[in-house]
Amino acid sequence: MKAYVSIDLEGLPGIASTTMTTPDKTQFSIAVKVITRISEFVAKRLLDLGFTEVYLADSHGLMTNIDYAAVPDGVYLVQGYPRPYSMLTMLDGSFSATMFIGYHSAAGTTRGFLDHTMSGRVFYEVYVNGVKASEFLINSLYAREKGVPVILVAGDAHLRSEVETYSTNIVFVELKKGLSRYAAVYPSLSRVLEELDKGLRTAVDRLKSKHEFKLFLQPPYTLAVKFRDNLVADVAEMTGAERLDAYTIKKTFGSASEMLGFIEVLAYLGLGVEYLKSSIK
Template identity: 30%
Template structure:
C-alpha cells in the first residue's frame, strides 16, 4: 500500500499549492501524481507481481490525477471512508509506503507541519505526541504491516525513524521553515524515490512494526472550544484539564484512530 500526502512532495512549500482552487494547486497535483508513480515503479521493479493499492490521503482525498496514475496500481479516492489515510489496509498487506508526508504539528523547521487539520493542535497516545506519521504507522503496525519507506522533508523523515528504526527515507527537500525549503529537482526526487522504494520492498520483512498496545489513553488538543463542546457528546469522551483538550480510552489503536477521525470531522461544524 502507498499512502500519498501532498505537503511532503518536492517543490511544494505553500498552502496555495496544496488546497483546491489555490494558485498552483493543479501543478501540485501533477507533482504528487508523478512521485506516487515513481514509488509504484519501484515496488513493481522489486516484486513484479505485486498488487499495489494507492490511497489518496491529502485533504479532500481527491488530488491524484487518475488518468496519469500508473495503470498497474489501484486508486483509493474520496471521503469519508474507513481507515482514512490508510483506506484499503488489511491484515494481508505486506508493507506500507508513505509518499509526500509531512511532520506533525509543533515540529520545526518543517514544511507545512500540522496534524490532520488546522483544527487539531496535538494528539497523544499514552502521553506520546504523534502526528499523521505516528498515527498511520501505529495503525499499519496493528495490521502487521511495516512502514518501510517515507518521502518528505528532512523533518518528516526523522519523525518516522524515531518510531520505526530501519525504515527507508527519501528527503526530497530540506526544511527552512513552515513555508520554505531547499528542494531537489522533481526528476531527481522521483529517481531517488524509485530506487529506494525498490530497495525498501526487498527488505520489508526486516523492518520492525510500530506496536502500540491497548487499552490506551488518547488526548486530543482541539483548536476550537465549540469543537470541544461537541466532542464531549460522544460517549466515553471527556473534557480534560485545559479548555481545548479532550480525552478517551481506546481498546486498541484501530479504535483510537476512528475516534480521532471523528473528532477532526466534528471540527468542521460551526455554531448555528
C-alpha cells in the first residue's frame, strides 16, 4: 500500500503568528521544527501500520518547510513551488489513501486561524456549488477523481464541521483551535501526537475494513471566486469566466482536476497583478 500525506502549516499546533509562516519571518525556524516533527511521526506510524511507501507533500507557501534530513527510510518528500496541482502533486490511482495534516478552515470562517482558501493574498472567498469551500473540500474532490480516498483530516477545530457535513467516514483529528485570525490554543506536542496516532489507526482500520469514504458534492462543479482586488477580477474575466460583480467571477467545470487547475491559474494571475501594481512608479 502507498499513502499520500499532504501537510500544511496553519492547522498545526505551535503555529500562532504570521512571524512563523514564511522563511523571511523571525520565528519561521519554530515552524520548521514543528512541521518536520509531525511529518516524521505520521510517516513512521503509517509505515508501522502496513504502508510500504509514504509520500509526504510539503504543502505550505513555497513548499520547502520540512527538513529533508529528518525524512525516514521508505518515505518520499515532494517539495517546491509552483508545481502541478499544488498540494496534491503526483497523486494518482497507485495510492491506497491520502491524508491531510495541518489543514485550516475555509476563507471567511469566524475565528478560523489564518483562514483562507488556496491563496489568502488573492482570494477573499471561494465557493463550489454554492458551498463555501476550503482546501480540504477542493483537494478531496480532486483525490476522489483520482480514485484515492481521503481517510483522515487533522487541523484547526473550525474545519471539523465542513469535514463532517460534506463527507462520511473521514476521521477528523483536532490539532488546535483558532481563537481569532491571529490566535489559537493547543495542547502539548506529546498529546497531539497521541491523538494523531489514535486517528491514524482508526482511519487505516476503516480503510482495511472497506469503509466507503464518501463526498457529497458531485460534478459538474460551479466555482465562484471572490477576489480581494477587483483589478484581478477584471483580468480573470478575460479567461471566459462569467462576471458576477466587481470582485466575483464564476465558471463551471466537468472535473475536479479542471477546477483545481483553474484555481491555481487564478492564484498566479492574482500574484502577477499584485506585482504589476507594485512596479508602476
